[in-house]
Amino acid sequence: MTEKIDITLNINGRDHAIRVEPRKTLVDAIRDDCGQTGTHIGCEHGICGACTVIVDDQAVRSCLMFAVQAQGKKIRTVEGLAQGDTLHPLQAAFIKHHGLQCGFCTPGFLMLAVNALEREPDIGDEALLDLLSSNLCRCTGYQNIIVAVRAAAAEMRRAGARA
Amino acid sequence: MTQAFPTPPRAEERKVLGHPVPRIEDRPLVTGHGLYAGDVSFPHQLHMRVVRSSHAHARLIAVDIAAARAHPGVVAVWTADDIAGLPPIDFRDPSAMALKPYRQPVLARGRVRYVGDPVAAVFAEDPYVAEDAAELVEVSVEPLPPLTDAHELGEFDEGRISEPTVIRHSFGDIDAAFANAHVVIELELTCGRHSGVPMETRGAIGRYDAARGVLELHGAAKVPHRNKETLVRMLERSPHDIHLFEGHTGGGFGIRGELYPEDVLVLLAAERLGRPVKWIEDRREHLIAANHSRHQHHCVRAAADAEGRLLGIADEFFHDQGAYVRTHGARVVGRTMSMLTGPYKVGAYRAVGRFRLTNKTPAATYRAPGRYEGTFVRERLMDAIAQRLGIDRTELRRRNLIPGAEMPFTVAFDEPGAEGLILDSGDFPALFAKALAHFKWSEVEAEVERRRAAGEAVGTGIAPFVEESGRGPTDGARISVDTDGTVEVVTGGASVGQGFATAMAQICAEALGVNYAGVRVVHGRTDRIAHGIGAHAARATVMTGGAVNETALALRAKALQYASELLQTPPEALDIADGVVRRRGGGPSITLGEIAARVKPGAELLHGRAPGLSAEAWFHADHTVFPYGVALAIVRVDRDTGQTTVERLMIAYEVGRAVNPMMLAGQLVGGAIQGVGGALFEEFTYDANGEPLSVSFADYLMPTLREAPPVDVLIAEDFPSPRNPLGLKGGGEGGINAIGAVIAGAIDDALGMPGAVRQLPVTPQRLREIVRRATA
Numbered sequence: 030m031t032e033k034i035d036i037t038l039n040i041n042g043r044d045h046a047i048r049v050e051p052r053k054t055l056v057d058a059i060r061d062d063c064g065q066t067g068t069h070i071g072c073e074h075g076i077c078g079a080c081t082v083i084v085d086d087q088a089v090r091s092c093l094m095f096a097v098q099a100q101g102k103k104i105r106t107v108e109g110l111a112q113g114d115t116l117h118p119l120q121a122a123f124i125k126h127h128g129l130q131c132g133f134c135t136p137g138f139l140m141l142a143v144n145a146l147e148r149e150p151d152i153g154d155e156a157l158l159d160l161l162s163s164n165l166c167r168c169t170g171y172q173n174i175i176v177a178v179r180a181a182a183a184e185m186r187r188a189g190a191r192a
Numbered sequence: 193m194t195q196a197f198p199t200p201p202r203a204e205e206r207k208v209l210g211h212p213v214p215r216i217e218d219r220p221l222v223t224g225h226g227l228y229a230g231d232v233s234f235p236h237q238l239h240m241r242v243v244r245s246s247h248a249h250a251r252l253i254a255v256d257i258a259a260a261r262a263h264p265g266v267v268a269v270w271t272a273d274d275i276a277g278l279p280p281i282d283f284r285d286p287s288a289m290a291l292k293p294y295r296q297p298v299l300a301r302g303r304v305r306y307v308g309d310p311v312a313a314v315f316a317e318d319p320y321v322a323e324d325a326a327e328l329v330e331v332s333v334e335p336l337p338p339l340t341d342a343h344e345l346g347e348f349d350e351g352r353i354s355e356p357t358v359i360r361h362s363f364g365d366i367d368a369a370f371a372n373a374h375v376v377i378e379l380e381l382t383c384g385r386h387s388g389v390p391m392e393t394r395g396a397i398g399r400y401d402a403a404r405g406v407l408e409l410h411g412a413a414k415v416p417h418r419n420k421e422t423l424v425r426m427l428e429r430s431p432h433d434i435h436l437f438e439g440h441t442g443g444g445f446g447i448r449g450e451l452y453p454e455d456v457l458v459l460l461a462a463e464r465l466g467r468p469v470k471w472i473e474d475r476r477e478h479l480i481a482a483n484h485s486r487h488q489h490h491c492v493r494a495a496a497d498a499e500g501r502l503l504g505i506a507d508e509f510f511h512d513q514g515a516y517v518r519t520h521g522a523r524v525v526g527r528t529m530s531m532l533t534g535p536y537k538v539g540a541y542r543a544v545g546r547f548r549l550t551n552k553t554p555a556a557t558y559r560a561p562g563r564y565e566g567t568f569v570r571e572r573l574m575d576a577i578a579q580r581l582g583i584d585r586t587e588l589r590r591r592n593l594i595p596g597a598e599m600p601f602t603v604a605f606d607e608p609g610a611e612g613l614i615l616d617s618g619d620f621p622a623l624f625a626k627a628l629a630h631f632k633w634s635e636v637e638a639e640v641e642r643r644r645a646a647g648e649a650v651g652t653g654i655a656p657f658v659e660e661s662g663r664g665p666t667d668g669a670r671i672s673v674d675t676d677g678t679v680e681v682v683t684g685g686a687s688v689g690q691g692f693a694t695a696m697a698q699i700c701a702e703a704l705g706v707n708y709a710g711v712r713v714v715h716g717r718t719d720r721i722a723h724g725i726g727a728h729a730a731r732a733t734v735m736t737g738g739a740v741n742e743t744a745l746a747l748r749a750k751a752l753q754y755a756s757e758l759l760q761t762p763p764e765a766l767d768i769a770d771g772v773v774r775r776r777g778g779g780p781s782i783t784l785g786e787i788a789a790r791v792k793p794g795a796e797l798l799h800g801r802a803p804g805l806s807a808e809a810w811f812h813a814d815h816t817v818f819p820y821g822v823a824l825a826i827v828r829v830d831r832d833t834g835q836t837t838v839e840r841l842m843i844a845y846e847v848g849r850a851v852n853p854m855m856l857a858g859q860l861v862g863g864a865i866q867g868v869g870g871a872l873f874e875e876f877t878y879d880a881n882g883e884p885l886s887v888s889f890a891d892y893l894m895p896t897l898r899e900a901p902p903v904d905v906l907i908a909e910d911f912p913s914p915r916n917p918l919g920l921k922g923g924g925e926g927g928i929n930a931i932g933a934v935i936a937g938a939i940d941d942a943l944g945m946p947g948a949v950r951q952l953p954v955t956p957q958r959l960r961e962i963v964r965r966a967t968a
Contacts (some may be wrong), residue, residue: 050320062198066231067224069442071391072475076889079391107224120222127858131689132221133391133442135230160675165889167391167443168689169858170865170927171897 030071036100041109049096055089056080057097059106067107067136071165078164081137082106088144107136110143115140119181121141128177130168137164143177150186157182196914201850207769209702211920212854215694216689216709220440220582229395229411234468237397238267240458242471243312243324245304246483248340248551248882250333252304255312259328259623265321265640268465269329270313272301272354275460280421281451282736282968285416288523294348294356295383296516298453303349304333305515306551307884308480310453312409315461315469338882342489342548354549357522361529361605364540369504369576373495377576377834382951383565383932385487385512386874388866389894391886392442393473394482398458405433412436414449417684417724418715422451422519431722431761438716443760444688444727445866447483448558450519463588476887485558485877487512488528494573500588504540505533507569514554522547524555526783527562527660530611533603534570534658535620535820536592551882557728559863560925563659564870564932568952571655573725579946585630585937589656593620615658615818619913624656627822627844630906636826644944649940650839653825655930661922662734662915664813667725669739672806673698677771677791678707681743682714684724690924692732698851699737699918703744704751705768706784734849734913734920738811743920747807754787754805757797817913821845823864823930827938831963834956836872836939838899842932845904848913848921856923861903863927869895870928871935872953881889903927904929912915 033048040063047062054073059065059082068091071079075093082091083105110117117141122128129135138161145152147158152160161175203210220226243255249328257269280295294619300309312329316322339346339354346354347751356641369378385573397410407429412419416436424431458469473481490509496502511525533541558564578588594601596619604612636652643650668912670682681700685692693713701708714720752763755773759766767776788805791799824842829835843860850856873893877885886892912919936949948962 049314052320057903059229061233065224066228067226067394069228070230070472071393072889074475074888075891077391077475107222110602111223116219116222123222124218129218129221130691130858130862131391131441131443132217132226133440133689136224140224158897162896163389165894165896167389167445167866167894168862170861170863170903171900172861172893173858174901175897 034097036097038096038099038104039102040104040106051095051097053091053096055094055096055099056091059091059104065106065108069133069136071134076165078141079134079137080139081164083140083144086148088141105140107139110139111127117143118184119178122177122181122184124181126177127171128169128173132166134166137176138166146182146185150189152182197917198919199912200919202909208698208708209681210850212852213698213708215691215855216697217691217693227674228395228442229439230307230391230472232397232410232439233470234397234399237468238315238317238465238468239319239322240461240469240471241314241326242310242454242477243309243314243331244477245300245331246307247333247335248307248334248338251336252300252302253332253334256330260314260325263321263325263328264737265317266314266325268315271300271311272297275299278456279426281453281456281519282426283521284418284422284519285521285578285935286355291356291517291521293352294517294549296453296518297854298456299915306553308477309515313321313457315465321860322915338551340550340552340878340880340882342510342550348549355546356517356549357547357914358416358526359522359529359545359547360607361610361918362542362607363605364504366504366506366542369540372389374498375577375580377494377495377573377580378952379488379492379576381492381572383486383488383568384870384952385484385876386870387483387485388445388447389892390443390445390448393475394448394452394454395472396455396458397468397470398462400463401466407434407463408437409455409459410437410439412438412449412716413441414444414686414688414728414737415726416686417718418726419451419903420676420718423456426456429735435719439706441688443561446561447485448729449686450483450556469641475889479887479892480553480884482726483518483556484553485515485555485561486565486870487555490569492569492573494577496577497739500577500583500591502536502538502592505538506542506572507532508544509546511545512555513547513549515549515716516554518554518556520556524557524561527549528566530613531563531658531660532566532570534567534592535656537594552878553876559866560929561661563657563925563929564867567655567657567930568932570935571930572573572869572936573887575937575940576947586633586654589654590621590624593624593656596620596622599796609937613818614815615911616915618820620656620820623820623908626908627824627842627906630844631842649829649831649942651827651938653934653937653941654822655933655937657819659819659922659926659929660816662731662813662920664735664819666810666812667735667739668723668808668810669736669743670721670806670808671743672804673784673788674857675785675789677783678710678712679704680712680714681740683736683740684720684721685732686716686727688727690727690859691852692727693735694855695737695741695851699718699740700744703741704748706771715785731922734817734916734922735811737851737918737920738813738916739809742809742811743807746809747805750807751784751787751805754791754797754864755782758782758787758790762793813915815915817915818920819845819923819926821849822925824918825938827935827942829939829942829959834960836959838868838901838935841901842906843927844903844908845926846908846911846921847923848911849919851908852918853907856907857905859923860905860927863925864903865895865900866929867928868899868935870953871932872955873899875936875953897908
């Protein structure tokens with residue numbers, strides 16, 4: 030067993046002071062040490078994308094990063110998307126367009142799409158298809174995921190124009 | 193005599209049943225508040241890591257646990273000796289005695305039989321530590337030759353061959369059929385080894401409540417009540433001493449929720465070690481330890497007359513079961529044979545299913561078990577007959593479909609005990625015509641011709657199919673209304689992510705007269721209801737839905753009776769809507785919550801009747817319900833790279849009555865894309881030593897959005913099932929059933945090489961080999 034070290038993870042604006050081994054992955058620390066279990070583990074080798082979170086404005090696979098590497102950075106997870114009772118437009122669109130069944134891959138898809146739409150609100154359809162091809166879903170056949178993300182993108186653009 | 197129910201109303205005449213309403217499951221799932229197995233934790237829990245065989249077949253000489261046991265943080269290490277009295281993982285349903293010696297022990301004893309076979313279990317304070325210590329367990333073996341091909345017979349144990357059983361199904365005079373044939377077609381076809389592979393790996397958390405003497409298994413799925421029965425048998429406990437708990441389930445597809453060795457280990461360890469024990473499977477483990485499926489090799493012959501009518505089908509197939517017989521026994525072999533003739537009228541039939549063990553991961557059911565395989569075989573035959581006789585593919589199928597006038601249609605087998613089918617209702621040719629029209633088959637064919645003339649390799653495929661659902665015999669439910677008007681539906685069903693709670697809430701809301709969105713649905717908890725069938729074989733909506741409907745109607749009658757007494761109005765004059773009982777046409781009203789408050793224990797109104805606004809009822813079904821459909825596809829192939837691109841899929845599906853068309857379409861589309869995986873990408877491959885080669889998502893390729901074509905769904909509600917009052921036919925497995933078949937047909941057509949595809953998946957390597965052989 031290796032020596033544990035003290036680190037602080039900032040998740041959705043809140044600091045979590047934790048003590049972890051340097052080898053602990055970010056996703057394990059988020060889930061087990063910080064209690065934020067909305068981020069899921071699907072493969073632990075960076076392919077399925079279920080563990081996607083946003084670290085300093087980049088969507089990352091938190092199974093491929095060590096917790097210690099996220100010290101001092103701003104981490105965003107699915108738990109931080111809704112504002113009180115008001116769902117994020119992407120969350121609302123996933124419900125409306127039946128973009129989820131078992132829901133296990135959903136937090137990863139949401140964080141991937143939120144990050145992309147925040148960085149590039151006018152993202153083209155080809156780029157969006159490429160982006161969403163980086164995560165796996167086994168239930169929906171993807172059809173309703175892409176419908177939901179397109180709808181939310183349009184909604185976010187309208188809201189942005191109003192602001 | 194089978195009861196025939198009257199035709200139920202269509203959605204337009206109903207408030208919520210049959211409407212595409214949003215799911216009540218979704219909000220916690222999109223906000224990160226789900227409770228999947230990995231999210232279940234108890235104070236002071238231990239973590240289990242399973243040490244698995246790295247040999248496909250070997251004699252187990254010794255397992256040295258000393259170093260692992262001495263590792264800091266390790267609490268215990270178990271081998272087979274530590275659980276010597278424990279029986280192997282039992283079958284769920286009574287199975288043939290001949291299969292019993294082939295069951296899987298919880299930890300390997302004497303021999304290891306596949307890479308991934310559990311040999312030891314490490315229990316530690318931390319999952320990382322458990323994994324470190326597992327590396328220190330030394331397994332000494334004497335390698336034995338591995339059996340990797342189901343065509344070869346070997347030995348499972350001394351004096352016990354690797355073929356536990358051979359199953360036969362037949363009807364009609366098969367010899368006469370072939371003697372009278374105008375043409376005989378003979379094909380060898382292989383369906384590849386692949387599986388459900390849900391996004392959430394398996395997980396099990398055992399907890400022993402010493403105060404009450406109750407063992408709890410969390411992370412259960414699919415069939416918690418049935419697994420409880422098996423555990424009660426295996427552990428020799430009272431049914432009151434074991435309870436299973438299902439939270440959210442990250443996809444099931446048939447393979448998740450079966451009873452596996454790890455489930456038994458965490459339960460036993462929780463009791464013996466006195467602390468909760470958590471086990472979460474990693475993805476590599478999942479790909480080598482959870483059930484595989486589908487791997488069959490068929491040698492099939494068909495006899496047809498000059499018009500292409502099927503006189504007979506004779507099939508012998510080798511079912512590659514892997515290392516042990518798991519919870520289903522030989523069910524997939526049986527289903528393959530009983531459903532193989534599908535929607536066609538066949539004069540005579542003889543099927544021989546050779547159930548063969550190999551040194552690979554054990555296999556069992558995956559969504560549409562036996563049908564994905566059987567439809568592939570049958571529709572390959574149909575394409576071959578059409579080609580041989582020069583009859584159009586659609587016309588040949590039309591000629592053989594069972595006519596609507598002959599429904600219900602019975603398929604009975606000669607063998608005693610072989611379960612026949614009674615196709616309950618429908619009109620196969622009518623749906624076939626509807627599907628072709630919806631797909632615009634003629635226009636598509638003309639367009640394909642035009643593109644081919646321009647040099648593209650494009651083709652179409654078509655495959656009708658039959659599904660099964662709603663197998664009985666019975667299921668029950670309990671519904672209660674609380675004093676604040678909250679409705680709770682307690683079922684023994686299970687949710688594998690398919691929208692079970694929403695479907696049950698809709699059925700309850702329609703019958704009772706409440707808002708579906710406020711209905712709480714309990715599932716997968718053996719401590720809340722004693723009986724349950726879970727979620728498998730597309731049973732949940734038909735059977736549990738039937739029970740919820742009966743119960744809600746009984747509760748409605750009870751509420752109306754009490755309201756009648758309270759409002760001094762005859763019950764016939766009252767109606768319930770949005771949880772309020774009102775006199776039709778206006779007048780006094782009372783909410784269901786208020787009625788519940790008026791019938792609490794000791795209430796004056798009761799006059800000796802049992803207190804509470806609640807009801808319990810059962811639904812019985814003697815016969816399985818058979819939905820059916822047609823799959824169509826357009827594919828494009830690249831002869832140079834071997835790549836196949838599915839451009840479009842369509843599923844036409846007769847469902848009787850849809851509870852929620854949005855969710856049903858979701859099931860069909862999702863199933864279809866899984867089917868694309870099995871047709872083109874997904875395969876568990878092994879080398880000659882039995883070493884698995886598909887152990888990560890980099891080797892086991894599942895469709896991403898880029899490989900997922902648009903799927904057009906045509907839901908037909910023309911033939912409600914007469915077997916249940918809501919007219920339901922199950923929808924969970926129809927999407928995937930014919931996808932292997934239809935893509936194979938479309939690839940043949942695209943290449944202009946009838947009969948080219950004989951093996952699934954059609955990987956780029958296999959397609960290039962087909963092209964190479966043709967041009968050599």
